[in-house]
Amino acid sequence: MSPPPTDEPGDGVDAIDDDRIVAAIRTAPKPVVNTTYLAGEFDVSPEALLERLESLVADGRLEGHEVVGEGYLWWLSIDEELEG
Numbered sequence: 001m002s003p004p005p006t007d008e009p010g011d012g013v014d015a016i017d018d019d020r021i022v023a024a025i026r027t028a029p030k031p032v033v034n035t036t037y038l039a040g041e042f043d044v045s046p047e048a049l050l051e052r053l054e055s056l057v058a059d060g061r062l063e064g065h066e067v068v069g070e071g072y073l074w075w076l077s078i079d080e081e082l083e084g
Contacts, residue, residue, distance in 0.1 A: 013048045032075045
């Protein structure tokens with residue numbers, strides 16, 4: 001189940017709270033998601049979301065991996081899993 005949408009149309013990635021992104025991964029049907037899945041959850045383009053996801057990796061909240069030629073995969077960091 002996805003977190004409830006609270007962003008107004010056109011607000012873009014900057015309007016999405018980091019906790020909502022983490023919650024979308026936590027509640028996803030699989031523990032690993034791709035950028036396209038997350039972009040669909042927030043009605044933004046995958047390209048627009050990529051930099052934000054990379055910043056969450058830098059902050060230690062997510063882990064990610066590029067599958068060459070296919071895109072990126074994202075999952076919660078161990079620290080984030082233990083907090084949830």
